[in-house]
Amino acid sequence: DSGVTQTPKHLITATGQRVTLRCSPRSGDLSVYWYQQSLDQGLQFLIQYYNGEERAKGNILERFSAQQFPDLHSELNLSSLELGDSALYFCASSVASGLGPNGYTFGSGTRLTVV
């Protein structure tokens, strides 16, 4: 157990629907990162939050949004889902903003299947 908790583990939904993925960072970590991993691509950075504030955006679609709450857990909202959104979505956390000497700690991911 890495200490980063992601729920749900699996999600199957239809095109056009909206889903929410949840992440609880490792105790003491202030930064949360969201990544998307598809079969034909590596880990693609979506967005980062640090202590409740958005810190950086990557290749995140306008249909996607995220937030980090005062208790530091984070939610990634995916709307108007398309077949191509099917992927593994990972949350990672770190103490500070950016990769420290021990890297990020990743959760076990949420596998999203859009049918």
Added chain:
Amino acid sequence: EDQVTQSPEALRLQEGESSSLNCSYTVSGLRGLFWYRQDPGKGPEFLFTLYSAGEEKEKERLKATLTKKESFLHITAPKPEDSATYLCAVQGLRSGGYQKVTFGTGTKLQVIP
């Protein structure tokens, strides 16, 4: 734009057969190079951080090295439990308050008993 290329895409080894995985990178000001291990259906697990050319890190059967253009992950006498996908990532210069991290697509290693 920062780029990370890992080779080979897949590698099949007999147990005990040593080999190396390659990570070639181009980055604007390397702040760190990271190796991760990822098992199927799980999140990446941190292995090593390397900061400067010439640096080496070891952990059990794994040894990571770094030059100015590439990093190698050497696997000595691998065992079946070493089977996994190995990911390389680089952290570049800070841009707009964010130290961009770019991941490679990984090398899928299979060790046959």
